[in-house]
Amino acid sequence: MCVSNEAAVREVCERFDHDRTRLLDVVREVDERLRCVDDRSMDAIARELKVPRADVEGVVSFYSFLSTKDKGEITIRVCNDVVDRMKGGDEVAAAFEQALGVPFGGGVGRGSAGAGKGGVDGGDIEGGVSLEYTSCIGMCDQAPAALVNDVVVTRLTPSAARTIVRKLKDRSGSEDLRTLLADSFGDGNNSHDLVRSMVENSIRRAGEVVLAPYESDAGLTNAFSSSPQEVIRVIKASRLRGRGGAGFPAGVKWEHTRAAAGDQKYIICNADEGEPGTFKDRVILTERAHLMFDGMTIAGYAIGATQGIVYLRAEYAYLRHFLDDVLAARRRDGRLGSGLADGFSFDIQIRMGAGAYVCGEETALIESLEGKRGQPRFKPPFPAVKGYLGKPTCVNNVETFCCVARIFEKGSAWFSSIGSAGSSGTKVLSISGDCHRPGIYEVPFGVSLRDVLALCGATDVAAVQVGGPSGRMVPPADFDRTLCYDDLATGGALIVFNQGRDLIDIASQYLGFFIHESCGYCTPCRVGNTLLKERIDRIRDGHGHPSDLDYLKELSSTITTASRCGLGWTSPNPVTSLITGFPELLEQRIPLDPSNNGTGFDLETSLRKAGQDSGLPSYEMEV
Amino acid sequence: MSKAKVATTSLCGCFGCHMSVLDIDERILDLVQLVEFDRSPINDIKHIEGTVDVGLVEGGCANEENVAVLREFREHCKVLISLGDCAINGGVPALRNMVPLKECFEEAYLQGPTVHNPEGRIPDDPEIPRLLDKVYPCHEVVKVDYHLPGCPPSADTIWAALNALLTGAPLELPYQLVKYD
Ligand SMILES: Cc1cc2nc3c(=O)[nH]c(=O)nc-3n(C[C@H](O)[C@H](O)[C@H](O)COP(=O)(O)O)c2cc1C
Ligand code: SF4
Ligand code: SF4
Numbered sequence: 001m002c003v004s005n006e007a008a009v010r011e012v013c014e015r016f017d018h019d020r021t022r023l024l025d026v027v028r029e030v031d032e033r034l035r036c037v038d039d040r041s042m043d044a045i046a047r048e049l050k051v052p053r054a055d056v057e058g059v060v061s062f063y064s065f066l067s068t069k070d071k072g073e074i075t076i077r078v079c080n081d082v083v084d085r086m087k088g089g090d091e092v093a094a095a096f097e098q099a100l101g102v103p104f105g106g107g108v109g110r111g112s113a114g115a116g117k118g119g120v121d122g123g124d125i126e127g128g129v130s131l132e133y134t135s136c137i138g139m140c141d142q143a144p145a146a147l148v149n150d151v152v153v154t155r156l157t158p159s160a161a162r163t164i165v166r167k168l169k170d171r172s173g174s175e176d177l178r179t180l181l182a183d184s185f186g187d188g189n190n191s192h193d194l195v196r197s198m199v200e201n202s203i204r205r206a207g208e209v210v211l212a213p214y215e216s217d218a219g220l221t222n223a224f225s226s227s228p229q230e231v232i233r234v235i236k237a238s239r240l241r242g243r244g245g246a247g248f249p250a251g252v253k254w255e256h257t258r259a260a261a262g263d264q265k266y267i268i269c270n271a272d273e274g275e276p277g278t279f280k281d282r283v284i285l286t287e288r289a290h291l292m293f294d295g296m297t298i299a300g301y302a303i304g305a306t307q308g309i310v311y312l313r314a315e316y317a318y319l320r321h322f323l324d325d326v327l328a329a330r331r332r333d334g335r336l337g338s339g340l341a342d343g344f345s346f347d348i349q350i351r352m353g354a355g356a357y358v359c360g361e362e363t364a365l366i367e368s369l370e371g372k373r374g375q376p377r378f379k380p381p382f383p384a385v386k387g388y389l390g391k392p393t394c395v396n397n398v399e400t401f402c403c404v405a406r407i408f409e410k411g412s413a414w415f416s417s418i419g420s421a422g423s424s425g426t427k428v429l430s431i432s433g434d435c436h437r438p439g440i441y442e443v444p445f446g447v448s449l450r451d452v453l454a455l456c457g458a459t460d461v462a463a464v465q466v467g468g469p470s471g472r473m474v475p476p477a478d479f480d481r482t483l484c485y486d487d488l489a490t491g492g493a494l495i496v497f498n499q500g501r502d503l504i505d506i507a508s509q510y511l512g513f514f515i516h517e518s519c520g521y522c523t524p525c526r527v528g529n530t531l532l533k534e535r536i537d538r539i540r541d542g543h544g545h546p547s548d549l550d551y552l553k554e555l556s557s558t559i560t561t562a563s564r565c566g567l568g569w570t571s572p573n574p575v576t577s578l579i580t581g582f583p584e585l586l587e588q589r590i591p592l593d594p595s596n597n598g599t600g601f602d603l604e605t606s607l608r609k610a611g612q613d614s615g616l617p618s619y620e621m622e623v
Numbered sequence: 624m625s626k627a628k629v630a631t632t633s634l635c636g637c638f639g640c641h642m643s644v645l646d647i648d649e650r651i652l653d654l655v656q657l658v659e660f661d662r663s664p665i666n667d668i669k670h671i672e673g674t675v676d677v678g679l680v681e682g683g684c685a686n687e688e689n690v691a692v693l694r695e696f697r698e699h700c701k702v703l704i705s706l707g708d709c710a711i712n713g714g715v716p717a718l719r720n721m722v723p724l725k726e727c728f729e730e731a732y733l734q735g736p737t738v739h740n741p742e743g744r745i746p747d748d749p750e751i752p753r754l755l756d757k758v759y760p761c762h763e764v765v766k767v768d769y770h771l772p773g774c775p776p777s778a779d780t781i782w783a784a785l786n787a788l789l790t791g792a793p794l795e796l797p798y799q800l801v802k803y804d
Contacts, residue, residue, distance in 0.1 A: 601764045603690055609756035613724035618747045 006044050008033055020049045021389065024372030027060055028354055029426045033125075036070045055372075062519075064134065064372040065314045072108035074128025077147040078098075081136035082278050082509050083432050083495060088157065089144035093160035096131055096146075097164040104131050111169055119167045125621055135513055136177045136276035137315040140495070141202050141439045150317040152413070178318075189286045194322040201283045202439030205455065207426035208418055210284060214291060219408035223298040224341035230290035231302040232258065235404065238412035239284035239424040240271035242519040244270055244360075244397030245467070245491035246304035246566070247423075250404070253394055256384040258303040258458035260268060260392035265305040267296050268388065268395045270365060272313045275468035276513060277493030279445035280428040283440050285312075285319055286489045288402055289326045293348060295401025297335065298408060299613040300346040305396055308348040311365050314355045323350050357517040361565050362395040364519065375519045376565035399492075401430055420446030425511060431456045433465075433496035435533065449488065450479040458496045461502055463582070467508035468493035470570035473503065475581040503582060504540040504589060511522050524615055525568035528559040538600035544590040545600070549579060627789050628675035630661040631706075634689040634695060635716045635758060636682025636791040639775045640707035641665075644679070647658040648776035654782075659788050670701040677788060679706045681775075683713040684759045688752035702788065705761045706781070707720075708774040724756065773800065 012029045026045060030036050036612035037060045060066045078084075080095045089552025093104070095143040099120045102109030109131075110124035114557040142154035153164060168179055182198040185191035190199050206212055213377065223231050236251030257265060269292065273281040280375070283290060296308045307315060312320065327348055330336040338345040351369055353359050359368045363377035366388050403425055407415045416424040423445035432438045436457030443452060464474045466483070467490035474481070474488065481487050497503060513531040520526045532555055536546055556572030563569055578586065611619025641664060647654065661675045662668045676686055678700030684690050698704055708714045719727050732738060732745045761767050771784055780800045787794035 106645045150626055599763050599765060601690075601759065602757075603687065606757075606759075607687065607753060610724055613756060614728055614754070615725060616728070616745060616747050616753075617748055617749070618753055 005034060006040070009041055009044040012482060015047065018049055020051050021054065021369075022369045023049060023051065023059055024063075024354060024368060025351070025371070026353060027056065027066055027366070028316075031060075031066050035072060036067045038068055038070075042068075058373050059371065063314075063356050064132075065355035068603045070128070071130045072125075074125060074129040075132060075147075075149060076129065076164075077132045077134040077137070078104075079135070079137045079139065079145050079147075080133040081140065081143070081246050081513075082506055083136075083140040083277060084143040084145060085141040085239070085509070086433065086501070091158050091251070092144045092146070092156045092161050093133070095161040099162045100129055102129065102131050103359035104133055106131070107260075111165060120162055120169065125165075125168050126173075128173065131424045134355065135274070135313075135516065136278075138273055138282045138502055140277050140279060140311075141430065142200055143432070147315065148181060151181055152197055152315075153181055153320055154198055154200070158496055163292075164501070183274060189322065192322055194325050195286070195319060197318050199282075199286075199318075201282060201287060203287075204431075204437050204439040204444065205441040207428070207442030207444065209415070209426045209442070210288060210291070210399060210428050211390040211440070212406075213531045215291065215409055218272060219296075220294045220297060220335065221292075223301060225410040225550070228258065228302045228304065231298060234407065234412045234530070235302070238403075238407045238415040240400065240403050240407065240415065241423065241485055242397055243399035243403070243427070243491070245275065245470070245489075247485040247489055249463040250396060250400055253384060253396070254299065254302050256382070257305075257392050257394040260385045261482055262392040264307070264389075264391045265303055266391060266393040267300045267303070267305045268365065268369070268383075268393055268399060269308065269310040269401055270360060270361075270362065271310050271316070271398050271457055272314070272357075272360035272365060272381050273351055273398075274313060274360045275470060275491055275493055276510070277430065277432055277465065277468045277495040278491055279430040279432075280440055280492040282316060282319075283430075284398050284428065285316065285323065288505075289323055290330070291402045291405045293326065293330060293335070293397055293401075295396075295404035296348060297346050299394060299396065299401065301341060303392070305394070306345050306347070307585070308346060309358070309369060309388070310348065310350045311353060311355045311369060312350055313359075314359055316462060320350060341497075356519075357513075358519045358565070358567050361567060364395065365395065367400050375521055376567075376616060377563065397491075405410065419444045420482065420484045420486075427483060427490070428492055429483075429494050429495065430492050431494045434458060434461070434498035443483070445484040446482050448480050448482050449474065450495065451538070452483065453479065453496065456496070458495075458498075459494055460498045462499045462501060463497045465493070465495035465497070466490050468495070469574055470566070472573060473507070473577040473581055475560060478581070496562045502540070503578065503585060504536065509538055509576045510574040511536060511571070514567065518567060518571070519565075522563045522568055524559045524562040525564075525571060528555055529570075529571050531555060532559070532572060535600075536575060539586060541600075542589060542591060543600035543602060544586075546590060548590070549586065552577060626659040626698050627657060627677065628661045629658045629663075629677045629679065629785070630671050630696065630700060631665070631679040632681065633664060634680060634682035634686035634692060634694055634710070634761070636707065636714070638664075638681070638707045640679075640681035640709075641709045643707075643773075643778050644777035644781055647782045648778070648781055649780075654785065658785075659734075661760050670777070671695060672700070674701065675699055676701050677785070678703045679781075680704065680761055681706050682709045683761060684755060685716055686752040686754050690755070690764055693761055695767055702768050703765070704769045704771055705767045706771050707776055708772060711768075711770045711772055713758045713760045714774065718761075724754065752761040752802045755796040773803065776777060 042056045045055045100111045108128040144156045145154045158279040178196040186200040190197045232254050240250045241247040356374045358364045359374035368374040383393040419425050426442050429441045479481050515529045516526050531586045556576050559572050663672045678696040705711045728745050
């Protein structure tokens with residue numbers, strides 16, 4: 001495939017009105033139709049949208065779901081997150097590689113080369129197939145998981161991987177991948193006609209706010225009966241803080257956005273959910289879409305916006321048609337559109353990401369929405385003053401908007417009576433790793449980590465990663481600490497590690513994640529994390545030196561101080577929390593009599609590798 | 624006062640840094656007032672006996688012999704200096720780190736445009752030091768105390784550094800000496 005097709009490119013550009021701020025949508029769609037954006041397509045896009053060719057290439061090269069090289073009809077993206085690998089992801093990856101006869105990142109195969117040597121016999125995969133790794137796709141509670149184009153496949157085993165390859169070979173023409181690959185569909189709306197996914201919600205505990213039954217429209221109606229100023233006052237009184245991680249008071253953000261000068265304002269819902277181990281927004285989007293749209297509409301009313309945008313991560317593309325359909329229904333029912341409340345009009349559109357964790361950062365998200373590389377902006381100016389297309393913009397998390405709607409249904413006093421003093425309401429947690437009942441738990445803020453671990457059936461716990469890699473790795477001594485903004489803050493991820501796990505290796509894998517996802521703008525973040533990983537790997541492999549700990553601390557503090565955005569500020573956390581929480585683990589791994597003056601250089605290892613790489617016989621000889 | 628001992632070596636370098644040492648011109652007469660040369664290509668002494676005060680290392684480590692020499696220097700030198708960009712960063716030889724080792728051998732001995740090798744053999748005698756998997760800067764193999772950058776560092780830089788180290792005077796490297804454009 002990937003025959004650059006100028007007519008197709010022109011048609012796509014046409015559909016987006018040759019609007020250069022829709023460049024990402026254009027390249028996404030070209031990539032989807034032609035299965036890559038090659039040189040000629042990029043030329044054509046640049047011509048059609050009248051943008052420099054470098055801008056087009058800049059965008060295509062930034063997002064990991066876009067490619068300049070042909071990907072074939074099918075792309076299988078295997079999730080290589082820590083939890084997936086804990087659950088056997090490496091064996092699944094190997095099985096895919098063998099069955100398809102294509103290595104990871106190794107171009108397009110047809111699946112025929114694999115036959116006979118662990119491969120699956122039979123014909124070719126029509127149109128070709130490529131194999132890639134991808135960062136956490138938000139399925140940790142049903143890991144290992146992978147994406148086959150847009151279709152999520154979960155709870156994989158090597159034999160399940162071979163079955164998938166077999167089915168792809170036997171697939172006739174345009175058979176729907178969703179029905180082909182799933183034996184049965186998941187619970188709730190996962191079985192909805194427009195979703196048809198094997199993904200499961202695994203809601204283990206519904207709390208009082210987000211996942212509780214609610215009265216449709218009550219929040220929206222109540223909010224519209226107050227003035228916008230009053231709405232903001234209620235949100236401030238509820239003490240609602242952002243659920244996306246940073247915990248900024250929602251009412252204050254709304255007030256700033258309302259006060260900012262601008263003829264047009266925007267509400268953005270951050271559904272990028274890229275923090276490894278976080279999958280609660282996926283479940284909320286599946287089961288509480290109306291509630292979230294209610295919240296966005298209320299926010300639009302409060303700040304004086306007429307347009308809302310949901311930025312949906314590419315990994316959740318399987319929910320796209322379902323969400324579009326919910327929006328269409330809302331337009332039909334008069335919950336979106338004009339004249340919602342005296343003179344207030346509001347509409348919402350869904351826009352897609354293309355595989356970049358950093359795009360969850362609100363200014364990077366806005367850049368991405370404007371059709372650029374997802375590179376964070378300098379702040380100030382904050383989005384509240386100068387956001388999407390330069391206009392005042394309020395960005396909130398999926399869960400935050402759900403809380404908003406519930407606050408207007410039940411009142412701010414009700415909301416602030418739940419949770420702890422500094423953190424009102426509940427938090428939807430996504431728990432995964434070494435526990436008996438991974439899944440979704442909505443708990444009131446202020447609950448202790450110990451209680452949560454008991455809920456999810458975690459025994460034999462060596463550490464809990466609270467808040468994903470950008471959060472902290474918490475040792476057992478701290479399990480009586482509480483989950484709230486003032487103690488252990490989390491955007492939702494809780495990953496449990498038992499005594500059998502190598503925590504140093506986990507820290508190293510998380511650094512690998514940040515290295516992969518760094519936008520590359522700041523040297524401390526781009527280079528620093530690579531240096532951190534090198535040194536941590538050295539310790540992991542038993543070649544560490546006592547002075548390494550000081551080196552790691554100093555480098556971590558440089559990265560944190562000198563980076564531009566939250567990714568860089570938090571990227572050394574896997575290392576610093578290991579040093580503070582698990583010093584004895586590092587000390588045990590560092591040899592008492594460190595050889596090599598602490599450089600970690602090992603002559604035997606180097607020569608063995610050179611022997612393997614060169615294949616020369618002299619490396620085999622004893623010296 | 625007895626003279627300080629200095630040892631120098633060229634690992635995977637081009638000898639440019641050593642040429643630069645010689646470039647201190649007549650100041651070499653002052654230098655020999657201060658120092659006595661132990662192992663160095665200048666006098667062809669093969670091994671360091673005892674302890675030397677300052678070791679100057681040119682070039683990074685590309686093969687097992689480089690590693691052995693560097694380790695000997697570390698063991699015997701009180702102060703070890705990486706001299707020049709190859710020692711500090713791997714330099715030009717480290718360009719091979721981007722190319723699989725097998726391809727490097729094939730390009731060098733089989734396919735290169737100027738290669739004449741009718742038997743198509745890649746030299747593989749046990750006498751020849753084996754290449755490492757990649758070229759390492761010196762401080763990734765042993766602890767290095769100081770780095771003198773430049774390709775090569777200018778004679779003035781080397782002179783200033785040695786002079787300061789041996790006389791105990793503070794080291795002053797004016798901007799012109801450490802600016803490279
Ligand atoms: C690297 C990075 C990734 C982020 N990813 C997300 C995300 O996936 N979802 C989210 O809601 N917030 C994310 N954030 C936080 C957002 O920048 C922003 O604070 C948040 O969306 C605001 O909404 P809230 O106040 O409702 O939490 C991320 C921040 C950083 C620095
Ligand atoms: S800190 Fe990292 S991700 Fe953030 S702007 Fe800098 S390089 Fe990009
Ligand atoms: S630094 Fe420059 S002069 Fe010195 S060995 Fe390397 S290439 Fe030669």
